[in-house]
Amino acid sequence: MSSRGVRHDSMRARNLAVVLDAIHRTGPHTRAALAERTGLTKTTVSSLVADLLEAGVVSERGAVRGGERGRPGVAVSLSGQRVATLGLEVNIDYLAACVVDLTRAVRLRRTRPADNRNSDPAEILGLLRALARETIEAAEAGGLRVMGAALAVPGTVEDGVLRSAPHLGWRDVRVADLAGDLPLAIDNEANLAALGELWFGSREADFLYVSGEIGIGAGLVVGGALFRGTYGLAGELGHVVVVPDGPACRCGGRGCLEVYAGQDALLGPLESVTALVERLEAGEPRALEACARAGHALGVALTSAVHLLDPGRIVLGGVFAPLFPWLDAPVKDGLGARLGQMRGAPPPLVVSGIGADAAVLGAAGLVIQRILADPAQALGL
């Protein structure tokens, strides 16, 4: 519970958000339909919509409703013409940026290959800053106004500080001012990829997104909201115990999922996922066996995850997406056999549709969400 009282201005701010949310969530609506949906009167909705129109976040899109009697209403829908946000990502082997408008249409996307393993944060952030500036300029040349930015990193984040990104070799990096004087949020890659899946992929409201990168992370979405845990460290699926006293993991533990299904374990001597897929398609036994082993381990870890997190479905993303045909059966079987009678049926297992872009899109989407959640504040209404 926010402990601040509601005053006249916050009542209106809230109602602006409620109306905008209704427009966003269930498509274009007439003012009359918005009134019914929000419980406000037509008069109030008209006044709120007028403000939203002026701010450029919604637009009128001609008359609607053929077939029924009475005066047709004017549909009010989200406008992608003006407001946009910037998503950024640092990963092991690339930097990425994208610009997304208020309708969550992707307007720009840029990727720079890079080798960021054990790199100098200042140097990489310099490159990222240049990429951000360039992307913002391109967006503004197209008439968009970039209102905020978010950055996805492959590591743990607390209070806006990157605590630890083992594969980058970064620790306690304070990121700021990446995008000029835009407000910048920063979050874990798996979390933002989960949000990417929510807003740009399947658009289901409840799922566990399993992010296979060098490490394995996961982001849980319940009712359209990301679950972060107490310190924002929830969802470390890669270090769920699969075999209590199995081989050592780089985390210091033993028998973690990552040991069996991390990229290193999957690839073995191969140098890319593409190469692995080729071998799998050719039916090479070593490759098939690595996948079977990973699938079995994933099934075990996901069983524990389902019992603890109760996800609506399980979405395999990152490198697990191209490997889905070979992982599907062992994971599903493992889940089915282990979950037993505890619940009706195991959560459906599906593959992510947005692949490698999930995190950077989720980052941009996060900022869009904040604007939609409080347009009065974000837009100065």
Added chain:
Amino acid sequence: MSSRGVRHDSMRARNLAVVLDAIHRTGPHTRAALAERTGLTKTTVSSLVADLLEAGVVSERGAVRGGERGRPGVAVSLSGQRVATLGLEVNIDYLAACVVDLTRAVRLRRTRPADNRNSDPAEILGLLRALARETIEAAEAGGLRVMGAALAVPGTVEDGVLRSAPHLGWRDVRVADLAGDLPLAIDNEANLAALGELWFGSREADFLYVSGEIGIGAGLVVGGALFRGTYGLAGELGHVVVVPDGPACRCGGRGCLEVYAGQDALLGPLESVTALVERLEAGEPRALEACARAGHALGVALTSAVHLLDPGRIVLGGVFAPLFPWLDAPVKDGLGARLGQMRGAPPPLVVSGIGADAAVLGAAGLVIQRILADPAQALGL
């Protein structure tokens, strides 16, 4: 986001809740302090407090603030004189009821020993209904008004229906009208025990409550709110996989935590936890070994739980509470060794202070919380 707009009446309802919450959360306050804390004006707060006084949920408790200058304020604090709620519990070997007032002081507590294993739901619910009626009458004789009730059950609950309580042998039981025409909530025993720990035990806002009963459940509290998952089935710690192809569990899986640390595994041939504690105190090797084995398994399962849920601390409750001296070391060692460098330090491991009453208290507390969260609705203001 609730999709309903804010109207004048909901603005006031919200402000009543905000003021009441401030009084509840940070102790008695003067009107002036409440105004500062909530951001409302003194005038508004006075008016809101007047309504709350009339409803009997707060009372004025004389002047406060010696030492400082100026007119002393009148402290407004929660009143336990009028509003109360009923907590109920069905467990394997007892029925319980309690009445808690608005300040969360326990006013009445009743327990009936019973053997509810594989019982007839109608019969047991009849006994519970009698216990509820009797308890409500006693409370009202004491001048309290019981405003609502909640029931804790050892099983899974969906949409207010008890889906499955394996140890009771109940399936798909619709509970209603247990307490006359009082509104009745129903929830899982581990969830409500976690809330009991939150409100009547340590009062920390972030922890994982581990409930050792016949089975093993857990309830995660983050920021003072219970995490329930998608279908309300989260926290099934007892079926986290400890050994991938270990012994069969009654759930249909293999090597679940319950197999190693459930009450049956702990007790072996003994018939009560008390008996086990006696053996442990006497240093009997078989008992010590059972505890060590359970502690090791708990350490493994909790490692996975910490990675997935990111709890602020871990509270051992239920039968694990009396066994804490023998579980502490193996669990802590297991967590410490396995969590490795992934986080600063493992979450603190502590014992619950409220023992067997956690669930029934949590049930009553849940209803109190609902009244505090929306006093206007609950009290007809």
Added chain:
DNA sequence: GGATTATGTACAGATTATGGACTAAAGAAC
């Protein structure tokens, strides 16, 4: 073309919070 039906706006009225003035009650200063 007139009846019907629904949309969207106008304007007066209702509800609630605000803000400054005022009263009340205590300690501090002299």
Added chain:
DNA sequence: GTTCTTTAGTCCATAATCTGTACATAATCC
């Protein structure tokens, strides 16, 4: 002990916002 200062709480006129009725508008139906 009288007066000043400070803080608490209330009063009342004002302001912000939403509501509700009335009404102009624009389509379909017959």
